[in-house]
Amino acid sequence: MKRQITISMNIGFCSGVRRAIEKAQTAAAQFGKVAMLGEIVHNEKVVQQLEEKGVHVYRSLAKIEKGTPVIFRSHGTPPAVWKEARRRDLTIIDATCPLVKKIHDAVRELENEGRQIVIIGDHNHEEVEGIASQVRAAKVIASADEAKSMPMTSKIGVVIQSTQDIFNVKEIVAVLLTKTNDLHVVNTICKPTRERQEQIRRLASENEVMIIIGSTSSANTNRLTTLARAINPNTYQIADSTELQAEWFKNVQTVGVSTGASTPDELVEAVVEKINEFP
Numbered sequence: 001m002k003r004q005i006t007i008s009m010n011i012g013f014c015s016g017v018r019r020a021i022e023k024a025q026t027a028a029a030q031f032g033k034v035a036m037l038g039e040i041v042h043n044e045k046v047v048q049q050l051e052e053k054g055v056h057v058y059r060s061l062a063k064i065e066k067g068t069p070v071i072f073r074s075h076g077t078p079p080a081v082w083k084e085a086r087r088r089d090l091t092i093i094d095a096t097c098p099l100v101k102k103i104h105d106a107v108r109e110l111e112n113e114g115r116q117i118v119i120i121g122d123h124n125h126e127e128v129e130g131i132a133s134q135v136r137a138a139k140v141i142a143s144a145d146e147a148k149s150m151p152m153t154s155k156i157g158v159v160i161q162s163t164q165d166i167f168n169v170k171e172i173v174a175v176l177l178t179k180t181n182d183l184h185v186v187n188t189i190c191k192p193t194r195e196r197q198e199q200i201r202r203l204a205s206e207n208e209v210m211i212i213i214g215s216t217s218s219a220n221t222n223r224l225t226t227l228a229r230a231i232n233p234n235t236y237q238i239a240d241s242t243e244l245q246a247e248w249f250k251n252v253q254t255v256g257v258s259t260g261a262s263t264p265d266e267l268v269e270a271v272v273e274k275i276n277e278f279p
């Protein structure tokens with residue numbers, strides 16, 4: 001059955017992830033083997049493909065053999081890890097996204113203004129930990145409920161994890177306004193994320209079914225699914241085309257498709273083909 005399938009304009013890797021993957025591939029071609037400190041993206045297939053090209057994931061610097069260059073990922077890497085890599089005399093390939101570096105600059109500036117730092121973001125996420133590591137003390141807040149437990153504070157400075165949903169941020173900021181008379185918020189949600197979110201909102205409202213492609217281990221993909229599902233309950237997140245189910249498309253004429261920022265865009269074609277095959 002030929003359905004009307006609309007693919008979001010922004011699909012596949014965001015510019016930061018694409019840049020990091022290109023750097024990793026170039027380094028592997030040059031050095032034969034390179035170490036990646038943690039996974040470059042939260043996507044098992046991409047990690048596996050890179051592994052085949054000589055990019056191997058390590059959990060700590062201690063395990064990286066001398067002479068093997070190390071890639072620091074797009075999410076950003078804490079200064080202590082930089083220091084340790086230099087101490088070990090490792091060749092560092094810095095793939096930190098320039099937009100993440102801007103968040104680091106912003107949070108340090110806010111600290112220099114003498115503010116209590118709040119990072120709106122996911123607990124235990126590498127990007128958030130990287131931002132927190134730029135300053136002496138930072139409080140991570142993931143929801144408006146968490147913000148309610150903040151004490152009254154004279155000066156608060158806020159930065160935001162690059163992939164946060166603006167509506168969640170607005171709710172948190174509204175609570176923070178009740179906790180201080182001096183609030184400085186730097187909107188550090190990155191442009192690629194904002195554009196992707198806007199397109200997904202539109203597609204979710206204009207189509208009967210919405211498909212988001214991406215691993216459930218990717219926080220940004222899960223957030224995009226939540227965002228789409230709030231508008232359209234017939235939203236499904238799949239890792240790839242094999243997870244599509246015929247019953248989702250019964251009597252359905254219009255489908256919107258998008259992906260997380262860590263999903264390779266080549267997965268989209270197979271998804272579109274399979275959706276068209278369903279009766």
Ligand code: SF4
Nearest residue numbers: 014016097099162190
């Ligand atoms: S989501 Fe935005 S800030 Fe994060 S790596 Fe991608 S482009 Fe950079």
